[in-house]
Amino acid sequence: MSQRRRAWWTVVAFALFAPVAATGALLSLSRMQNDVTQWLPGAYQETRDFLRFLAHFDPEAFVLVSWEGCTLDDPRVGRLAEQLVGPPRLEPGPSRSPYFSKVITGPSVLEKLCQPPINLQREEALRRLTGSLIGPDGRTTCVVFSMTEAGVHQMRAALTELEQVAQRECGLAPTELKLGGPPVDNVALDVAGEQSMLLVLGLTSVFGLLVCWWCLRRPLLIALVLTTALYTVALSLSAFYFTGGVMNAIVLTMPPLVYVAAASGAIHLANYYRELVVEVGPERAPAEAVRLAALPLGLATFTTAVGLLSLAVSELAPIQAFGIYSALGVCFGLVCLLLLLPAALRLWPVLPTPAELAVFEVRARGGIWQRAMTLVLDRPGLCTLATLLVVVLAAWGLPRVETSVQIMRLFSSDARILRDYGWLEKHLGPLSPIEVLVRFDADCPLDFRQRFYVVERLQRDIEAVPNVGTALSAVTFAPSLIEPQRPGSAHALGTMSRNIFGGSRARATLEKVRLERHRPEFRQTGFFRDDGPQELWRITARVAALADVDYQAFKAQVDRAVAPVERALDKQRIHGIQVSYTGVLPIVYQAQNSLLRGMVFGYGTDVLFIVVAMVLAVRSGAAGLLLLLPSVLPAVVLFGVFGWTGTVVDLGTVMPPAVALGVTVDDVMHFLLCFRREIQGGRSRRAAIASGYQHCGRAMYQSWAVLGLGVLAFLFSPFAPTCRFGLVMMALLTIGLAGNLVFLPALLGGPLGAYWERRLRRRQQDLQPAPVEPEMFVQPVVTVAQVPARSS
DSSP states (O other): OOHHHHHHHHHHHHHHHHHHHHHHHHHHHHOBOOOGGGSSOTTSHHHHHHHHHHHHSOOSOEEEEEOTTOBTTOHHHHHHHHHHTOSOOSSOOOOSSSSEEEEEEHHHHHHHHHSTTTOOOHHHHHHHHBTTTBOTTSSBBOEEEEEOHHHHHTHHHHHHHHHHHHHHHHOOOGGGOEEESHHHHHHHHHHHHHHHHHHHHHHHHHHHHHHHHHHTOOHHHHHHHHHHHHHHHHHHHHHHHHTTOOBOTTGGGHHHHHHHHHHHHHHHHHHHHHHHHHHHOTTTHHHHHHHHHHHHHHHHHHHHHHHHHGGGGOSSHHHHHHHHHHHHHHHHHHHIIIIIHHHHHHHSOOOOOHHHHHHHOOOOOHHHHHHHHHHHHHSHHHHHHHHHHHHHHHHTTGGGOEEOOOGGGGBOTTOHHHHHHHHHHHHTOOOEEEEEEEEEOTTOOOOHHHHHHHHHHHHHHHHTSTTEEEEEOGGGGSOOOSOOOOTTOHHHHHHHHHHHHOSOHHHHHHHHHHHHHTHHHHHHTTSEEOSSSSEEEEEEEEEOTTSOOOHHHHHHHHHHHHHHHHHHHHHTTOOSEEEEEESHHHHHHHHHHHHHHHHHHHHHHHHHHHHHHHHHHHTOHHHHHHHHHHHHHHHHHHHHHHHHHTOEEOTTTSSHHHHHHHHHHHHHHHHHHHHHHHHHTTOOHHHHHHHHHHHHHHHHHHHHHHHHHHHHGGGGOSBHHHHHHHHHHHHHHHHHHHIIIIIHHHHHHSHHHHHHHHHHHHHHHHHSOOOOOGGGGOOOOOOTTTSOOOOO
C-alpha cells in the first residue's frame, strides 16, 4: 500500500470516529456533579460516619432564600412559600413543585412556637430562632425549602423554578435574591466550571492561534495543528464519558491543559516538517518528521504522563480523575501527532519557501545565549551556591504550607455566591453545618425526659463554643421546661444534674408526660429518630461558611464543652450514651490533610521513579543526581515561598507541580543526553555544555513559550482553582526554565559534572577495542621469483 493511500485511510478513520468523539465530549460535559462529601473514599471514618448519619436523617439539601427587606412582617415571605410549595410545615407533604418537598419560614416557625401546645413567650421563641431563621436584629428572616429526590438530581432546574416564582409572584428579580445552601453551592460550581472551561478553552485557542502564527505563519499548517489539538480534547472528554467518569469543576481544567500540550507537540512536529520539506520534498517530509520527532515527543509524553499519573495516588476523587484522564489525554495527543497530522500533511502538503524558514523559524538569539553561557560557565561555583542558598531558604518554609478545600475558595472574589453568603451570614447567621449526633443505646437507663435534658444541656454548651453562631435540635421545638442558665457555670451544671437525677417526682412525671406527648412532633422536626432500638438526637451547630475553621481546634473546643455533661453522667454511672461529630466540616478537614499527603507522596514517588529510570538508562548515579536537583527546584522554591507568605494550597494549586515536573524533566534529560553524547565524542566539558545550550536552549525556550502562553489563558477564568492552576503553572515553568539554563549548566561545570565526565571517559576507554599488533596487518612480500611458473 502506497504512503498516500495509507494517509487517506488514516484521515478517513479519524474522520469517521470524529462524531463519536464529539458526542462523548458533549455528554461528558452535560454530566456534572460537585459534592465535596463524595470526594473522599468510603474507607475513611469521616465518610462512613456521614453515610450512617444520612441513613437516619435527611441530607442537607435545603435552599435558604432571603432578600433586602425580608422581615417577619413582609407578606412576600409567606407568598413565596405558598406559591412554590404550599403552606409552611416541618414535615414533607404535598407540594406544588416536583423539586421541593416542604418549606419553613421564620414567621411560620415563630408562630408555631408561640401557639399551643408549645406556648412559648415570644421573647423565648425569638431567642431560640436567632441566628438560624431570624437575624440578630430580631426582624430579618428567610424562607427555607427542602428538596425532593428529583430536586437533588436536577438542582439547576429547581433553582430556576424558584427564581421564576419569586419574580412572578413577589416581584423579586433573581439578582435581588440571596441564596444559600449545599444545592446553591453545587449549582454555582457547575456554572462557574462550565463558564471557566468555555472561556479558558476559547482563550487558549486564541493564544494557541497566535503562537502558531508566530511559529508557522502558514494558514493551512496552523489549521492542521489546531484541528489535531481539538481532536485530542474531544478524545479525552469522550474517554471520560465512556468509562463512566462524572465531570466536576476540578476535572474541567483537563481539556484546556490537554489542548495546550497537544498544540505544543504539534508545533514542534510542524517545525520538523517545515525544515524537511525543503530538504527531502513533500512526499518524504511527513515520514521523516515523524522519525526525527518520535523520540523527543515520546519522551515528553512519557514524563508528562508520569507526572500526571502521580496525582492518581491522591485520596480525593477529583484529583485522581484529573491525573488519570489528563495522562490519557496527552497519550491520545501523541497518537494524533504521529498519525493524524503526518497523514494530513501527506495529503495536503505545505510548501514554505526557504526565505520563510529563515525569517520565521523559532530560534534563540545567539548573542543572548552566548552571554548567558559565558556568565554561568565562568562562575559555576557561585551560580550553584546562590541557587542552593535560595533552595534552602525556601525549603524552610515548606513545613508552614497550609492546605484548604473550603468550597468558597473555589469561587473568584467577585462571585455572586460569595456576596450572597456574606449578606446572609451578616443578617441571619452562620450557614455551614456541623452535626453533633447523640446516640442513646437500648440499654441506656435514662428515660425520655432525662435524655431530653442531656440534649438540651449539650445544645447550650455547643452554642457557647467560639465560631458557633447557633445550634438547632428537637429541643428548639419543645415547650420550655426549665429556666435557661448560663452555659458552663457550676449552677447550670447542678441544675442539669438535679433535673435529670433529682427534683420533685411529681414535676418529673409531669414533664415526662408532656414530652412524651410531643414525641411525634419531635420526629417531624428532623432532629430526632426512635425507629429502632436506639434513639438518635441530632444537634446542628452552624459555623461561618466564609471562614477557614480549624476543625481540629474546633473539635477540641466542642469536646471541652461536652466534657462536663459526660462527667456528670459518669458520676451517676450512666452509660450507653455516645456523642459523635459528622457533616461537611469533618470531611473537609480530612480532605485538607489528604490533599497535602497526596501531593507530597505523589510528587515524591514521581521524582523517584524518573530518577531511577534515568540512572538505569545511563548507568550513572551522578546523572540521576544531576536530574534530581534541577527537577525538584521549581516546586521546592515556589511552595517554600507559599509557606513563608502564608499562601494556602488548594485544589487548583496542588495539580500543577506534577504537570510542570514532566516538562522540566524532559528538558533536563535532553540537556544531559546531549552533554553525554558530546563527552563521548571526545569534546571538552565546557564545549559539551556549550553544545547543550546550542541544541537544547531553543527547545527549552519554545516549550516555555508555548506552554506558558497557553496556561496564561487560565488566569482569566472566573473559576478560582483554574486561575490558580494557570498562575502556579506559569511560575513553575518559569522557575524551571531558569534552573535549566543556570543551575543545571553550573552543576555540570562544577565537581558533580567533573565526576560524571571522568566516569564517562573511563567507560568510553573500557569500551574501545584492544590495540592490535602492527605485524598482524603486515602481509608477506612476494617477489616475482617466488611466484611458481604456471604449467603449460
